[in-house]
Amino acid sequence: MNIYKVTLYSHAWNEMRNFYVDVLGFELLSQTVDGFEIKAGESVLEIKKYHHKEKPFYHFAMNIPTNLFASAKAWAKSKVELTREEDDDEVYFSFLDAQSFYFLDPSGNIVEFISRYSVSPKSGAESFSAQSVLCISEINITTDEVRTLGNRLISNGVPVRNGETIREDGLNFMGEHEAGSFLLLGPRKRRWIFSDKESETFPLSLVINQHLEISLDGEGCMELKKVE
Template sequence: MIINKVTLYSHVWDEMRSFYVDVLGFELLLQTDDGFEIKAGESMLEIKKYHHKEKPFYHFAMNIPINLFTSAKAWAKSKMELTREDDDDEVYFSFSDAHSFYFLDPSGNIVEFISRYSVSPESEVESFSAQDVLCISEINITTDEVRALGNQLISNGVPVRKGEAISEDGLNFMGEHEAGSFLLLGPRKRRWIFSDKESEIFPLSIVINQKLEISLDGEGFMKLKPVKHNQANS
């Protein structure tokens, strides 16, 4: 599975644009009165203005080259404070053979940069910049209907990682392990590691494999529809 585009919502739209474009240096692809899009490797991240009283936040991850983890971490620490878990500012996931570090953006999103050693390539450069991000590789789908939505995704060609059973109480990695990109399907009130935040339901939209748009409303109900030609790259 390839995540082509992720659309999130923010109550601090101006701060988010400044953070990702001016501070981190991501390429700005489009800006309108209602939002902006940046290039994240082979993916696009769209941030839209949120016009309600809640303050939406999400967890998403970006894959980075396996030989640039140390450089990327130093780059990130020069721009902001990394979050910590058990007094560490990075983690190794033995099951996934991957290293990650985390930070919070102005919207309170839990952002993860991850090197997946078994699937991500090496880079020819030695010093990391935002242009070395490979893709968006994780985005949460939080809902009260975990099993029903999981079965919908499976029926649309998005399996649970390594054929695992759907867990209604846990975090389900939806996608092929070999592709290194996943939809993180889970319930509310799960604490996101490297943060003190618990998962909540907020609207979002995801385009995968250039052909399927997954939309979640503010109540956690999911809608699936085929994308129009070039919609993933609009």
């Protein structure tokens, strides 16, 4: 599974545009009065204005080259404060053979940059920039109907990683390990690591494999649609 496009909502649209384009240096693909799109490697991240009283936040990850983790971390620390977990500002996941660091953006999204050593490529560049990002590789799907949505994803070609069973009270990595991209399916009120935030349900949409659109409303109900 590959994540082609992710659309998220923000109460701080102008700050988000300035942060991702002017501070971090991502390429601006388009902008309207209601949103903007940036290039994140092979993926597109769209941020749209949220017109309700809630302040949506999400967790998403971007894959980065395996030889540029230290450079990416130094680059990020020069622009934003990294978040910590038990006083560490990075983590190695032995079960993934991957290394990550995290920060919060102006919307309060928990953003992860991750080097997946077993699946992601190296870069020919000597130092990291926003253009070094490979793709969006994780986005949360938070719902009270974990098993129901998980089974619908499975029937549409998105398996649980490594053939695991769906856990209604835990975080399920939906996608193939070899592709290095996952939908993080789980319930509300789970704490996101490297933050004090608990998972909540907010509207979002994404396109995977360039042909399946997945939309989630504010109640955690999912719609699947084939796209051309």
